[in-house]
Structures are given as structure tokens and as C-alpha cells.
Amino acid sequence: MYEVIGKIDTRAFRVLWMLEELGQPYEWTKAGPRSAEVMAHNPSGKVPVLLVDGEPVNDSVAIMQYLADRHGAFTHPAGTxxxxxxxxxxxxxxxxxxxxxxxxxxxxxxxxxxxxxxxxxxxxxxxxxxxxxxxxxxxxxxxxxxxxxxxxxxxxxxxxxxxxxxxxxxxxxxxxxxxxxxxxxxxxxxxxxxxxxx
The missing domain is CATH 1.20.1050.10 (Glutathione S-transferase Yfyf (Class Pi); Chain A, domain 2)
Incomplete structure (x- = not known):
């Protein structure tokens, strides 16, 4: 299970969209930049944050590419x-x-x-x-x-x-x-x- 932290009118939209494309289940915490929920995982206070087994991944593009690589979809293979x-x-x-x-x-x-x-x-x-x-x-x-x-x-x-x-x-x-x-x-x-x- 993934958890996405970030309000939908931010770059969190991209991550939610990727998860929907992949058909992966997720929880969504609607927290804004610099909120306590965000600061607990990203000292910069920026959203989105993706929690993977409790471990944070930051930056929307890095998150999308991680998800694409992990699930083998919406990406070309690394090294090509x-x-x-x-x-x-x-x-x-x-x-x-x-x-x-x-x-x-x-x-x-x-x-x-x-x-x-x-x-x-x-x-x-x-x-x-x-x-x-x-x-x-x-x-x-x-x-x-x-x-x-x-x-x-x-x-x-x-x-x-x-x-x-x-x-x-x-x-x-x-x-x-x-x-x-x-x-x-x-x-x-x-x-x-x-x-x-x-």
C-alpha cells in the first residue's frame, strides 16, 4: 500500500494520476505544503511525498518514475x-x-x-x-x-x-x-x- 501526502491542487495530482494508471491501491492524505504531515517526512515542506512501507520518496517526477520502474509500466527500461x-x-x-x-x-x-x-x-x-x-x-x-x-x-x-x-x-x-x-x-x-x- 502506498500513501500519497499532498493536496490535489499541487504536484500530488501527478502522483495520484500515475497510481490510478497503474491500478495500484493507495491512501491519500490531503495535506498542504509545510504542514505537520509533510514536514514529518520532508524537511523542505514540499509536496508530494510518497510513503512506501513508511519510507518517504520526495519530488513528483522522481516518485512517478519510481512507480513506473517498480511496476514495469509507463516507462522504457533503464539503460536503454x-x-x-x-x-x-x-x-x-x-x-x-x-x-x-x-x-x-x-x-x-x-x-x-x-x-x-x-x-x-x-x-x-x-x-x-x-x-x-x-x-x-x-x-x-x-x-x-x-x-x-x-x-x-x-x-x-x-x-x-x-x-x-x-x-x-x-x-x-x-x-x-x-x-x-x-x-x-x-x-x-x-x-x-x-x-x-x-
């Missing part, structure tokens, strides 16, 4: 060129999707008010638009980012797209948007989205 390319796409998405969105959030509501620079969002949105175009290029005519089968970076990309939509970051590439819609139409995504509304 396909896995290296998969990891390169994950790193691209962390650097050019997630990091830009997080920086935008930090300057709106995360940082102390005296340290916020909301005007930086204009530059971040410009960079993000370029990253969306590059991601569409990686996708090409494939069903998923690494080929015919869904892998970890697909969850990462689709979750970031949802975040971008709510943060009003540009999503203006038709190919990318059609891909995200296919991801959102997956039953596992819908189950997690239903948890968010419950």
Missing part, C-alpha cells in the same frame, strides 16, 4: 537509449514547463509580498510559449511523447498544461492542445479530477 530519450524529455519539461510555471506562481502568491515581481510573468509566458512549440515538435505525429505508448513525461506535460491553463499561460498550439485533450480523456485522469471536485 529509449529511456535516455524519455529522461531527456522529462528534464526538458521540468526545466521549460514546470520551472516557468512555478516561478510565475512564486511571484504571485508564494514569495513574501516585498519580494514578488509580478511583471516577470510576461517574460515567463513568452518562454513558455516557445516551450509549447518545442514540445509539439517532440510529439510530432506520435500518439505520445516517446512513441506509441504513454510514459512518465506524458503525465508531466499534461499536468503542466492544466496548470498553465489555470495560470493563464499561453497554450496556442493546436497539436499540443489536441494531445492534452487526449490525456485528459483518460479514465485515470478523470478519476483523479473527480477526487478534486469531491
Amino acid at each position: 537509449l529509449e529511456r535516455a530519450r524519455q529522461d531527456a524529455i522529462s528534464n526538458f519539461l521540468i526545466d521549460d514547463f514546470d520551472a516557468l510555471l512555478w516561478m510565475g506562481a512564486r511571484h504571485v502568491f508564494v514569495l513574501p509580498e516585498e519580494h514578488r515581481m509580478p511583471e516577470i510573468r510576461s517574460s515567463l509566458k513568452w518562454e513558455f510559449a516557445g516551450a509549447v512549440e518545442r514540445c509539439a515538435g517532440i510529439l510530432g505525429d506520435k500518439a505520445f511523447l516517446t512513441g506509441d505508448e504513454m510514459t512518465v513525461p506524458d503525465i508531466l506535460a499534461a499536468h503542466c498544461a492544466n496548470w498553465a491553463f489555470s495560470a493563464k499561460f499561453p497554450l496556442e498550439n493546436d497539436k499540443f492542445n489536441a494531445y492534452v485533450k487526449r490525456m485528459r480523456d483518460r479514465d485515470a485522469f478523470k478519476r483523479v479530477a473527480a477526487l478534486a471536485k469531491a
Whole structure:
């Protein structure tokens, strides 16, 4: 049994989605960043945390990749060129999707008010638009980012797209948007989205 700690409107959504795709049972503790439940397992206070037999694993992408490796699904095998390319796409998405969105959030509501620079969002949105175009290029005519089968970076990309939509970051590439819609139409995504509304 796994336990996921983190509110669903955070990167914990990704981990819950991966567990739903894998069909693995889990418990979910709806705790926010820097809460007592989180701090007990991650001194940085960041979410999500995955408890595996009581042992914590931190960072949403590391957690997703661990689960994919452990259950032999949604990933290419370690040590293959396909896995290296998969990891390169994950790193691209962390650097050019997630990091830009997080920086935008930090300057709106995360940082102390005296340290916020909301005007930086204009530059971040410009960079993000370029990253969306590059991601569409990686996708090409494939069903998923690494080929015919869904892998970890697909969850990462689709979750970031949802975040971008709510943060009003540009999503203006038709190919990318059609891909995200296919991801959102997956039953596992819908189950997690239903948890968010419950």
C-alpha cells in the first residue's frame, strides 16, 4: 500500500494520476505544503511525498518514475537509449514547463509580498510559449511523447498544461492542445479530477 501526502491542487495530482494508471491501491492524505504531515517526512515542506512501507520518496517526477520502474509500466527500461530519450524529455519539461510555471506562481502568491515581481510573468509566458512549440515538435505525429505508448513525461506535460491553463499561460498550439485533450480523456485522469471536485 502506498500513501500519497499532498493536496490535489499541487504536484500530488501527478502522483495520484500515475497510481490510478497503474491500478495500484493507495491512501491519500490531503495535506498542504509545510504542514505537520509533510514536514514529518520532508524537511523542505514540499509536496508530494510518497510513503512506501513508511519510507518517504520526495519530488513528483522522481516518485512517478519510481512507480513506473517498480511496476514495469509507463516507462522504457533503464539503460536503454529509449529511456535516455524519455529522461531527456522529462528534464526538458521540468526545466521549460514546470520551472516557468512555478516561478510565475512564486511571484504571485508564494514569495513574501516585498519580494514578488509580478511583471516577470510576461517574460515567463513568452518562454513558455516557445516551450509549447518545442514540445509539439517532440510529439510530432506520435500518439505520445516517446512513441506509441504513454510514459512518465506524458503525465508531466499534461499536468503542466492544466496548470498553465489555470495560470493563464499561453497554450496556442493546436497539436499540443489536441494531445492534452487526449490525456485528459483518460479514465485515470478523470478519476483523479473527480477526487478534486469531491
